[in-house]
Amino acid sequence: MSHKLLTFFKTHVMARLLCNAVQRNCLTKNVTTSSCRKVKEEVSKLLALKAQLVTEDAGPQKFTLKTPKGTRDYNPQQMTIRNNVLDKIITVFRRHGAECIDTPVFELKDVLTGKYGEDSKLIYDLKDQGGEILSLRYDLTVPLARYLAMNKITTLKRYHIAKVYRRDNPAMTRGRYREFYQCDFDIAGVYDPMVPDAECLKVVTEILEALDIGQYILKVNHRRLLDGMFEACGVPADKFRTTCSTVDKLDKSPWEEVRTEMINEKGVSPDAADRIGEYVRLNGSTELVEKLLKDEKLSKVKAALEGVEAIKTLLQYCELFGIKDKILFDLSLARGLDYYTGVIYEAVLTQPIKIGNEEQTVGSIAGGGRYDNLVGMFDSKNKQVPCVGVSIGVERIFSVLEAKLAAGDITVRTSDIDVYVASAQKNFLEERMKICAELWDAGIKTEQSYKKNPKMLNQLQHCEENKIPLAVVLGDSELKRGVVKIRNITTREEDEVPRNDLVQEIKKRIDNLNLNQLNGAT
């Protein structure tokens, strides 16, 4: 042990010396401070690594049994909830004719570089193990753009449901994770203005109605209008994107804080910030469109007018789709990502959701917009494929439904077995196996105990706990008479059917049960 400590201290001292040497080198040799910082970071990582090695040597490997930070398992109940939600979403996507694609969980790092602005630091990189440099996908939009460019596809309406990865510090209790599902619907192709854009909003309303999770609004805005507004307020063009990122924080921070950041961190003049402040508090519908078209400052800026005209068309189409009452034109909506070029949207639940005796606020539940220049970034000739799309943030929905489950507000069935093959006496394993095989081969969802001689009580209890509607009960006297008993688990009624008619009889009863359930549900 003393030898190990000695080695550790020697290494430590060596690394310190090295670090100092690096600093001196940096100062004397006129190297950029950023590369100097990098070397220092690497050295301190090595120190940490060495410390770890020493700890490992000291005894058997120990670690806490857990999933990685920001990730989770799904147990069967949670999976049932998740699959129900995803099924409803897929139904809507397919109702609109979307096709399904899938891409790898990781991409060449170069594919992701320069697409996410300030958020790029949240990308998970894979270790360089020789070969290509890879990163986990951060969203499903950039992989879609890569897919379109790589395959030279110019029109596609697709959905993609998959996990994405962000090294964030999420509040997991509120349904925010480092590994989480996105459900994306996108329309790529050169079309007439706002036609696919309006359909994306229609898709979101249909999904939120299908999920039945309370009242919501769909906020819309336009990147051209934001740019035009910044121009009209006197922000220099090179500060549009970064000012936009700051406006995006309005959903979480009060205007005063956002204003301070704009002035102190982004270098926007106090006057310009105050003018922006006037605009971003505006929201409404058609009447706001008319007001902005006549606005003294905005009406002089081409981009602003284009943006407002686009929103006017969008609102008109939303009216035709019967969803205009859900739309809020909101000048404070900015969206964080760099790649949006046109309309942007965000769906927000407007009521807290009641769970047991408590209420939970969910907030933003879907977002998206138009990104006409992303595919071109992957094309050697910069050939563009205009795209618009929306992403449903299902984790928050899962989290609400799981809380409801925990509070006893909802129940789920995790398996859909129809028949349990039980035996009332010992030594019936072989007969049970034969009957199970017959039922399985007839496509009937069947289960039995894996014990040779299970207790009758345990078998029936299993049926009740798992809401299995029917049991086949085997007994000596019945088998001798060539019959078996069928038990209705709910009513506890039993009756005998000929052994040879068993499959047919079971099928009939399952059909009846399903019919009753259907009638009961309508």
Added chain:
Amino acid sequence: MSHKLLTFFKTHVMARLLCNAVQRNCLTKNVTTSSCRKVKEEVSKLLALKAQLVTEDAGPQKFTLKTPKGTRDYNPQQMTIRNNVLDKIITVFRRHGAECIDTPVFELKDVLTGKYGEDSKLIYDLKDQGGEILSLRYDLTVPLARYLAMNKITTLKRYHIAKVYRRDNPAMTRGRYREFYQCDFDIAGVYDPMVPDAECLKVVTEILEALDIGQYILKVNHRRLLDGMFEACGVPADKFRTTCSTVDKLDKSPWEEVRTEMINEKGVSPDAADRIGEYVRLNGSTELVEKLLKDEKLSKVKAALEGVEAIKTLLQYCELFGIKDKILFDLSLARGLDYYTGVIYEAVLTQPIKIGNEEQTVGSIAGGGRYDNLVGMFDSKNKQVPCVGVSIGVERIFSVLEAKLAAGDITVRTSDIDVYVASAQKNFLEERMKICAELWDAGIKTEQSYKKNPKMLNQLQHCEENKIPLAVVLGDSELKRGVVKIRNITTREEDEVPRNDLVQEIKKRIDNLNLNQLNGAT
């Protein structure tokens, strides 16, 4: 440019000096060579990083547009095939009462360490970005064991369908990838011998029947029998696992090669190898069980007898399940992974599959076995949860079906739109939008052109290409009379229905189409 070059050379020289300094430090300060190597590696990485920065400054970033090595995208046709296959597999899993779980795509590296023997080198590690050390999952079995131990679950019948990751050098044309799907079915719990084990085999037969991809056999063997056989042949106990790995190569290499590896690389004596050679060429059914029970050498070894008795029971249960004719008891089956402790199995297609005018050999398509000691590796008190399971290798099935698609042997429909809303004249976008919304709100799968004034021919062509059965065709004269035309795309028949009855009429026709299709299919 010259300034950039200058900066690059300065950095280069600095890093070289640093590297030399590290070497000197290492020599003079008596530091372990491994930590010295690590520092040098880090320094050379920094150099590479700096070089990259300079390159980036020098011009626009260029890279080949591709998916990472060993991975692929799925286009809509491939996704349709994939989802059809997975649906069939899920149907069988659920028919046997399996519940669904999911785990994160990455695990703490410690969770995977020491579970895969020689294959551990194929694990994808994530880069250390501060925080936990993570790796991508290599299979779904180890995450299941971690899940059971972490949640102290002692009984579970679950399925898990997800992608796993292996840094292999795969033959992608034959359906082998670095990112690929596994479909796992496992039964955890203390039960009577071979009852759940036999059900796993039944599940595999039902899946292969449902997929209808030709004749197959299920090879079975037992790890206790293999161990007993090695003992009987004179292999020392500490060489059982490594000898087993060598036997596993018999499906790809002839006995002579395997024998050479055993002797030269694994240190098995030539005599012992020859004795093993006698056994591993044996395969059969119940008669082989009887022969081995009487075998002079094996019958003296407890492990061997236990293994053979277990296979005897398994064959008996397979007979009750009606699948005994598919089972081949094969002493050359060894399976690569370390964690198996009991029965092992592998499903193999015995016929090449005809694709166009060519034939493709698929080979192994599912595998699994019993692993009674894996969960205990994660429990602080080493508490065991015995498990048995099977994994379906769907990528090879996808690959065969995709080849059939490419050869024109099968066709798939990638969207299931029932109605296309078209217009025969200009300026019908608004009316089309209203009708689409009505149909969507009635749950009808509907599409329209995203162009304001699409050409009639293009609209009808879209319907034919996408096999959309019905079109609503709008025209001035009809709308004035309060009617719309419904067109049957296949028969090209058109008739008029009142505009107000449209939704109802469309629903009726879709029901009829579905009914006809059902009758046509039976």
